[in-house]
Amino acid sequence: TQLLEQSPQFLSIQEGENLTVYCNSSSVFSSLQWYRQEPGEGPVLLVTVVTGGEVKKLKRLTFQFGDARKDSSLHITAAQPGDTGLYLCAGAPGGNYQLIWGAGTKLIIKP
Amino acid sequence: DSGVTQTPKHLITATGQRVTLRCSPRSGDLSVYWYQQSLDQGLQFLIQYYNGEERAKGNILERFSAQQFPDLHSELNLSSLELGDSALYFCASSVAGGLVDIQYFGAGTRLSVL
Numbered sequence: 376t377q378l379l380e381q382s383p384q385f386l387s388i389q390e391g392e393n394l395t396v397y398c399n400s401s402s403v404f405s406s407l408q409w410y411r412q413e414p415g416e417g418p419v420l421l422v423t424v425v426t427g428g429e430v431k432k433l434k435r436l437t438f439q440f441g442d443a444r445k446d447s448s449l450h451i452t453a454a455q456p457g458d459t460g461l462y463l464c465a466g467a468p469g470g471n472y473q474l475i476w477g478a479g480t481k482l483i484i485k486p
Numbered sequence: 487d488s489g490v491t492q493t494p495k496h497l498i499t500a501t502g503q504r505v506t507l508r509c510s511p512r513s514g515d516l517s518v519y520w521y522q523q524s525l526d527q528g529l530q531f532l533i534q535y536y537n538g539e540e541r542a543k544g545n546i547l548e549r550f551s552a553q554q555f556p557d558l559h560s561e562l563n564l565s566s567l568e569l570g571d572s573a574l575y576f577c578a579s580s581v582a583g584g585l586v587d588i589q590y591f592g593a594g595t596r597l598s599v600l
Contacts, residue, residue, distance in 0.1 A: 417591025420588050
C-alpha cells in the first residue's frame with residue numbers, strides 16, 4: 376500500500392516566521408500536488424511538481440520535489456495569517472488513476 | 487468559486503437512515519470524484535467516474551454507492567448510516583480524469599449522523 380506521510384501534523388507560529396512542511400513516501404510518484412484547504416471550503420490546488428529535483432515558487436511559497444520523486448517539501452517565507460489552513464499533498468502513482476493523499480498539515484499563523 | 491456545486495451544504499440525520507448527496511461538476515469536466523474527510527483529517531478517496539462510467543474505486547463501503555448521470559452530475563448514496571459516517575463529503579471534477587489533471591473541489595456537504 377502506498378502512503379504519503381506529512382509532517383508536522385500541526386504547526387502554530389507567529390507572523391513573519393519561516394516554516395517547512397514535508398510530504399514523504401517510500402514509493403515513487405510520477406507527480407505530486409500540493410493543496411490548501413481553508414475552513415468550510417474544499418481544497419484548492421497550489422502547485423503540481425513533475426520532475427525529480429524540480430523547484431517551483433508561488434510568491435512566498437517554495438515547493439520542491441525530491442530527486443527520487445519520493446518526497447516533497449513546502450517552504451513558506453515570512454508567513455502571514457492568510458497562509459493559515461490545512462496543507463495537503465497528493466501523489467500520482469504511475470499507471471493508476473487514484474491520487475494518494477497525505478493526512479495534511481494544519482498550519483496556524485498568529486498575528 | 488471552483489464551479490463545482492454540491493448540495494445540500496449541511497445534512498443532519500439519524501442512524502440507520504439513507505441520504506443522497508449531489509454534485510454538479512464544472513462545465514466541460516467529464517470526471518467526478520468523491521472524497522470523505524473526517525475532522526481535520528486528509529481526504530479519503532471513495533470513487534471516481536468518467537463520462538458516466540466508474541473509473542476507480544477507493545475505500546468505499548458497501549453501504550455507499552454512487553453514479554454519474556448522462557448530464558454528468560453525480561450522486562453519492564449513503565445508506566444504513568452509522569455515527570462514524572459523520573464527516574465532510576467532497577466532490578471534485580476534472581477535465582479528463584488523468585493523473586495530472588487539476589481537480590476542482592466543491593465546498594462539501596457536512597453530514598452529521600445523530
